[in-house]
Amino acid sequence: MQDLIRRTAAALAAACMAALLLGTPTGAEQRTYQAGGxxxxxxxxxxxxxxxxxxxxxxxxxxxxxxxxxxxxxxxxxxxxxxxxxxxxxxxxxxxxxxxxxxxxxxxxxxxxxxxxxxxxxxxxxxxxxxxxxxxxxxxxxxxxxxxxxxxxxxxxxxxxxxxxxxxxxxxxxxxxxxxxxxxxxxxxxxxxxxxxxxxxxxxxxxxxxxxxxxxxxxxxxxxxxxxxxxxxxxxxxxxxxxxxxxxxxxxxxxxxxxxxxxxxxxxxxxxxxxxxxxxLYGYAYQGVSSQNNGLYSTYTSAKSVSYRMLKKNYLSNAAYRQYRHQEAQVPYLYGSRTFISYDDAESxxxxxxxxxxxxxxxxxxxxxxxxxxxxxxxxxxxxxxSTWGNPFRDVAPGAWYEEAVRYVYEAGLMQGTTGTTFSPGRTSNRGQIAAILHRLEGSPRAGTPPFTDVAAGSYCADAVAWAEKNNIVRGFEDGTFRPEGRITRQQLAAILFRYLEHWGADTAGRADLSRFSDTAAVADYAREAMAWAVSAGLLRGRSDGTLDPAGSATRAQTAVILQRLGALLEEA
The missing domain is CATH 3.20.20.80 (Glycosidases)
Incomplete structure (x- = not known):
């Protein structure tokens, strides 16, 4: 049992940190019947x-x-x-x-x-x-x-x-x-x-x-x-x-x-x-539109068909055009240079x-x-x-990078929707949720009353926070609070996972030089060792702009990916 817990902890760390690298697209509709057609x-x-x-x-x-x-x-x-x-x-x-x-x-x-x-x-x-x-x-x-x-x-x-x-x-x-x-x-x-x-x-x-x-x-x-x-x-x-x-x-x-x-x-x-x-697999570009409503419903001077191939080549990577998504119509569009472009992408x-x-x-x-x-x-x-599962969430787009992860956590009972029909994949995960996830993976042991002034005994995460604090996995703030509803940052999550692995005696020896990141000074002292370990292990990488973004957030979609990758890694262990 102890060996299984150690493997679980190591797998969770790798999955969590890798999940921080992902983005957060949105969209969706329900699907109900078996594959085919x-x-x-x-x-x-x-x-x-x-x-x-x-x-x-x-x-x-x-x-x-x-x-x-x-x-x-x-x-x-x-x-x-x-x-x-x-x-x-x-x-x-x-x-x-x-x-x-x-x-x-x-x-x-x-x-x-x-x-x-x-x-x-x-x-x-x-x-x-x-x-x-x-x-x-x-x-x-x-x-x-x-x-x-x-x-x-x-x-x-x-x-x-x-x-x-x-x-x-x-x-x-x-x-x-x-x-x-x-x-x-x-x-x-x-x-x-x-x-x-x-x-x-x-x-x-x-x-x-x-x-x-x-x-x-x-x-x-x-x-x-x-x-x-x-x-x-x-x-x-x-x-x-x-x-x-x-x-x-x-x-x-x-x-x-x-x-x-x-x-x-x-x-x-x-x-x-x-x-x-x-x-x-194409859209229409309307030239000479007004800026009102980003060109939508504007009169225009000329228009032409544009293939998705040409959209990628000439527009989607062009800084002169800003990308939008109409939430009711569930389609993307571009506006820039007095041009409105209606098109479809993978999500739509x-x-x-x-x-x-x-x-x-x-x-x-x-x-x-x-x-x-x-x-x-x-x-x-x-x-x-x-796809063959009965997705109840309107906002989990079929084919989205996190869809299978949401299915995994939903069917396993590890995460539920924010409502009966929404998962809120882009919503930031909070500190209480992360503690609760780790606690569930441990079998939800009873741990007494949490020592923080803002975590009530009857709270959904009370046992989780008490257990995690008792085992030095999470820490509170100087004012005696835990702030369970506060967003979890990349450096906070790195620190929590680093302590979690140390708690179980896993190997956390590696340390990377963080000086190559332009914002290394922004890493908090408490998280510097954990971040260096995560980068050394290849679990945490910088952004495309050369920053480490220690204060960046982790979303519910990324959290779902955490748990899915944990399951896959445990199967391989």
């Missing part, structure tokens, strides 16, 4: 011209890749490639990627914003529908693909200038899909293979009113809900591209959100498992993936994969969607 990514053929070839795709995070786009030949009303040589080269590379990742499905996506002009013509008669479907099936077989994705933008009305529309598109869209389904299934029986049929649908009730939504959902494997472009350069005012929730503030234009769009599909009677929530996409989980949706997806060439957004959202 689709993770779909569109890969645009033109991305290869820009150097992002299929072999660079984050296949490990995807279940389906839609190659965008094939078009409809206006003369034959059958499927055709924009650039046959280039597209077939890309498709060959995608097949090679699938060989290396057997779980992947490859679909050809037909249409898109620029190539939906002739869908109405192709769907107008039974003969045309049959010919179009046959051409798609032949193409899929010839190219060794797994199905077809239709991105008709849009039946009945809308879409790019020049797009042909008919009132009968609403019914003809259903008939076109049914013909495709019939022919794909027929081919599948020949091949002994299940071919997929999916569509992309706009975010909004207006789109649902232009299709036979329930009939369509019954035919297709899933509907990729295009959860983006709720606002953009077509608006009169700068706004969020894809807010997760609708902000409450006044706006000069109509407001909506991704959550509203998902609910509209569900309210229409579309089964949740047939929906794949699409997410943007993870929150959207959490919404998909909480609603029981069939998957998540992305437009377009080359815009996140490092794959960090794709990975964050995929990880969040596939």
């Amino acid at each position: 689709e993770v779909v990514g569109y890969y645009a053929g033109w991305a290869a011209y820009q150097g992002y070839t299929p072999d660079q795709l984050p296949a490990e995070h995807l279940t389906q890749i839609n190659y965008a786009f094939a078009r409809i030949d206006p003369d034959t009303l059958t499927i055709a490639l924009e650039n046959p040589a280039h597209d077939k080269k890309n498709l060959a590379a995608l097949r090679k990627l699938r060989q290396q990742n057997g779980h992947l499905k490859l679909l050809i996506s037909v249409g898109g914003w620029s190539d939906s002009q002739y869908f109405s013509d192709a769907a107008a008669t039974a003969a045309r529908r049959e010919a179009f479907a046959a051409s798609c099936v032949d193409f899929v077989v010839a190219q060794g693909l797994d199905g077809v994705d239709l991105d008709w933008e849009y039946p009945v009305s809308g879409g790019a200038p020049g797009t042909i529309h008919r009132p009968a598109d609403k019914q003809n869209f259903t008939k076109l899909l049914q013909e495709l389904r019939t022919q794909l299934d027929r081919q599948g029986r020949r091949d002994g293979k299940d071919y997929s049929l999916t569509i992309a649908g706009a975010a909004g009730s207006w789109y649902l009113n232009q299709i036979e939504a329930v009939k369509v959902a019954d035919i297709v494997d899933h509907i990729f809900l295009m959860g983006y472009d709720l606002h953009g350069p077509w608006d009169t005012s700068a706004d969020f591209n894809a807010p997760l929730y609708t902000p409450s503030g006044a706006s000069p234009q109509g407001k909506s959100s991704i959550a509203d769009s998902v609910q509209a599909y569900l309210d229409k009677g579309i089964p949740a498992e047939k929906l794949v929530l699409g997410m943007p 996409l993870a929150a959207k993936a959490a919404l998909a989980r909480s609603q029981g949706l069939g998957g998540i997806g992305f437009w377009e994969l080359s815009q996140d060439d490092g794959g960090e957004l794709t990975a964050a959202a995929s990880s969040a969607f596939r």
Whole structure:
């Protein structure tokens, strides 16, 4: 038992001090059901011209890749490639990627914003529908693909200038899909293979009113809900591209959100498992905005789309732009140089993936994969969607660096939320909490009355503080107080852990030279030896600006990481 306690103490020290190095992002939504479902990514053929070839795709995070786009030949009303040589080269590379990742499905996506002009013509008669479907099936077989994705933008009305529309598109869209389904299934029986049929649908009730939504959902494997472009350069005012929730503030234009769009599909009677929530890997930059409200809802002089790749390169590390996060909309934005930039990051996409989980949706997806060439957004959202625990905390973002740690401490009963639905990861941990955590790890022994004037006998941390003081692990202040609600600093925590290890006879011999840190003089005398030990052991490092920051705080998220790492280290011991 004594040996286990010693190992526990040493592990806790390493975990605590390492946790001080972490940051504290925020955000979130509840997730409730088991891992699974689709993770779909569109890969645009033109991305290869820009150097992002299929072999660079984050296949490990995807279940389906839609190659965008094939078009409809206006003369034959059958499927055709924009650039046959280039597209077939890309498709060959995608097949090679699938060989290396057997779980992947490859679909050809037909249409898109620029190539939906002739869908109405192709769907107008039974003969045309049959010919179009046959051409798609032949193409899929010839190219060794797994199905077809239709991105008709849009039946009945809308879409790019020049797009042909008919009132009968609403019914003809259903008939076109049914013909495709019939022919794909027929081919599948020949091949002994299940071919997929999916569509992309706009975010909004207006789109649902232009299709036979329930009939369509019954035919297709899933509907990729295009959860983006709720606002953009077509608006009169700068706004969020894809807010997760609708902000409450006044706006000069109509407001909506991704959550509203998902609910509209569900309210229409579309089964949740047939929906794949699409997410943007790009944002919009509005130039010439006013400084009021950091540019949000301002008029602007020009606007453009900006990929996440370019955001990282030109904006996120640019001191001229300040980063903000809209707490209601749960999306980030930038403001600087009279420019407002709406975009999504790992945290906001993870929150959207959490919404998909909480609603029981069939998957998540992305437009377009080359815009996140490092794959960090794709990975964050995929990880969040596939997480399996029932997270009760709205403010613990799925995919956040501390999420698994919060799960660990919550399920182990070591830490609870600050309310039933919040964990407050960014809130500073206090001195009483740290004493209580160490006390629980010791089995919560009774230790009498704490000797401090501000720790009442009935306090939650009374036994913990009494035990820790008795064993010279914590000390009070000159005025006889312990200040249990006072924030715990880096140097205080180093000192507490240093004494804790000494109490159990652990090795604390190492001492580092702290003079290399510019603020070494700020280290209190009582903590200097403990800080030198922590730095020597590699447990405490300086900040990026060359400071040691001895008075810096430790948060609840970092405290959760302390306990999780303790558990992992004990398993290895």
